[in-house]
Amino acid sequence: MSTRCLLALLTAAVIVPGLSALPAFAAQQVRVVVSQRGFEPAVIEVTEGELVELTLVYGDDPHQADNPHIIVIEGLGIQSPVISLANPQATVRFTAERSGRLLFKCVAYCTGHDRLQSGYIQVQPAAAGASPAVPTRLQLVAAPPEAVGAMAALRAQLSAAGGQPVEGVLIRFEQQATLVRTGWTVIGRVRTDDRGVARLEYRPFGDALKVPVRALFEGTVRYGPAEAKAALDLPGLATWWKPPAPVRIPIIGIGLLWAALAGVWLTFGYTLYQVFTLPEREAEVPGTRHKRYT
């Protein structure tokens, strides 16, 4: 063998074991069959901070009517795609950040719905004496909206030291706003995908044209927390408030009222004028002092 080939083999011999020593890509594999009989198994055990790949399999009789299911994991905000005859298998990848018990259930109107309400994920605390949390790095790119009132796009990428992406963990996006006091408001929570990227599109708010935004990763047992800040330069301020449209009754209007009143008062004037200018008697009968009324 040539020296070059030997060197390549030696490098591979060093690197490949080194690669396998790194964490992250290896996920804990769990399989749950979903049918009208219930979840099989109904309780899963995972470890805190570990990436879990949960495969949901359609378990109903394929010769009978289609019975679609949608599985939701409470506490993690995860919803699976529809599991049905057409799509008998679905996979979700996530990391349970805290130990405890999580509920998963079916939220579709399926046969056996009542038996699919109590699946549990038991998240075991991480083993004592495990290796310390790997430091992570979060990068945030904020794309401002193109027009006033349009959406802004945030892209956060979480990677561990050494460049490995961190998958399935929750990134919290926040925006800063000011009213009486200044504070950060949560605008979204997104789980990272297999490349460690979490994307969020949202409509910015507040009274500032330069809006500070940030992305936060709280950290798990395995990975240390990270934070990244950026700023959005808005083209202008938008508002969703509109004054309510008043109800207008047609025809009845101020003009009508004024016209009627003016007509009435003018008639009063005319009447009084007629009375104040009563015509005198043409020929005054001589010798009379008083005026008669008949």
Next chain:
Amino acid sequence: MGVMSERRSRLKITRRQLLSAAAAVGAAASVPALMARSRPATGTQQGQVSRQWAMVIDLRKCEGCTTINKSPQCVAACQKTHHLPEGQQWIRVVTERDERGTFFRPIPCMQCENAPCVQVCPVGANYHDAGGVVLVDQNRCIGCRLCMAACPYDVRVFNWVQPPNPPGAALATYSPEFPLPHRKGTVSKCMLCAHRTAHGELPACAAGCPMKAIYLGDLVTDVATNGEEVVQLSTFLSENHATRYKSELGTHPRVYYIPGHGEAFGRRANP
């Protein structure tokens, strides 16, 4: 000479005529202002942004101050800030009951966008300011109390006798945003502390609430705060299923309520 004096006298007459004509024109021009249909905007602006004030009351947090064994603190703060006479309340806390049990509801003035009180006032003493807050001009109010009959929320109060003014109130400059000294024979009500929000402060009730249940919000910039946290107003309302009180009446109130029974502080609705 004669011609000069004649010209001078003609000029004098002309000038006098000019002045009187100007006075006449000025008087005529002021008549429409006197009969103005709407009030000039008295701006409650903060920076360059024009605000449309709203209030959100989180009933999950309001337990009527029963867990701290005090009278409702929002009411007390309002009464103290505005030097209200004994028994006069601009914000009230009422007890209501629904299917889940009893709960407390603080009722300030709803600052309706389609306010019946503004519509029925014969002299225009009730009006909307630039921020959408309904103000009462106690210098103009004639005390007919039609607004009190028209308000569907029972939030208006009347100064049946001369209310006691705190010392020094006589020197205060009256303004509808902060009505002091109190005037006998006029109507008053909650002004959403327009005098405080104009300077970037929370209304007295929001600042005084120990549970931080009252939020001040701005519909234009879509932000709300209770003094501790800042939230996006629209998502805060929609995520928590906020409603408005008696919204079927079409008054478009600016005060929103997040349904709850004080459970945030351990209160049980149905003991």
Next chain:
Amino acid sequence: MNDAARLEAHLVGVVRRPPRWYPLAVAVLAGIAAWGFYAWTVQYRVGLGVTGLHNRVPWGFYIINFVFLIGISHAGTLVSAILRITGAEWRRPITRMAEVITVVALMTGAAMVVVDMGRPDRLLNLVRYGFGRLSSPIIWDVLSVSTYLVGSLIYLYIPLIPDLALLYERLDPNAPAWQRWLYRTLSMGWQGTPRQRARLERVLAIMAVLIIPIAVSVHTVVSYVFSMTLRVGWHSSIFGPYFVVGAIFSGIAGIIAAMAVFRRIYRLEAWITEDHFRKLGWLLLALNLIYLYFTFSEYLTIGYQPDEAEAALLQMLFSGAYGRLFWLVVIGGLVTPALLIILPSMRFLRRLATVPVLRPIPVAMAAASVAGSIVIFRVLGLPGPSAALPGWLSWEFLRWPLFGLGGVLVLSLIPVLQARLVTSLVIASLLINVGMWLKRYLIVVPSLNVAQTPIEAIAYHPTWVEWSILAGTFAGFALLYLIFSRVFPIISLWEVREAATADQPETSREGPSLAAEGGISP
């Protein structure tokens, strides 16, 4: 002709020399009115807090008085204008009384608004800012009532001109100078020429036609002050016609009462006859039935499927805090007067007079003794509940014989009233007037007492200030009316003469004065 001349002499005599009781009556009425004014000064100084009003019930006696008085003011419009247009000749002796009621009622009604204001010193704000506030029902009120007041004054003044000319010429030479000046100036040189007559008739016709829609608009906009709010029981589209019908109804009742009073005090029985009462009675009955129909329709509509607030209001009115008052008003103020009006026509009831046991005086005495014992034992509680009293001496038992005796008393009075048309109509009109005032109370106060939000309900208890102002207002009303009847003739003399002359055109003229002047023949 004879009648007309006698009437002129009679009424001119009243104007020249008022009856003996006149100064005393003026003094008493003026005293009550002054007391009412004093009560208002107390209210002006201290504030409206001296009344029983409060934040839950911000309107009370003053607004009730206002609505009631504006309602009464529709009397003149109906009797004078409508009857004039329809050519009802029997109206002639009563038109002036009706027109004066209108003017005096409008003035006192407008005064009630000022009394109700929290800041009467800012009354002119209504003029300064009112023209830009045409969305307010109170501004509609101001415009409408002021138009009606000016129109009614004109409408009162125009037919007064010929009578003023007559008074001026018949005046005592010793009469005070102001009186001579008043009659001469106001009579505008009236001479009774055909041209003048034609002009007078024309403007009178114009005003008669004009005043009717104005009057309808007046009480309609008064009702709008209530129906434009969102209060339960007020926010109803029937309020406009309801108030107008109620106004004409109470107006006619007011005229009947005024007619009866003046007929008695000035001894005008020959000119204001039973026929006038009978005809007005039929009008009153017609409006009574329409008003009952509206009332029925209103409560049925509310009560068929009431929401919570409406259910609370109906409970209050039918069986709650205002239950007794409500049924008293309906039965005593709306149903009983209708029965009293049709009573004289029910000839078959005359047979009751032949029943021996139905003699009014012994029946009344028996009823009074039983009622008196009830009052003593039950109401005053003497000598106090104890086992010593026999079981039958209790309200639960004794009320039945008492009701029976009451029924017998009513039956015994029927033939008495049947024989006296005027008496029964006057009783009916008094019941209606009091009943309509109480009905306005039932419109204003219970709706305000229904809580719109969960809030403590506080009852409305009027204080001495409100009672005094009420008494003072009605005393002032009577005083103005009485003074008018002293200064001007209370019956329109030339109209009565006109009718009498039309009846007998060929009769030679009475008295030398007319022939000497070569008066124009009608």
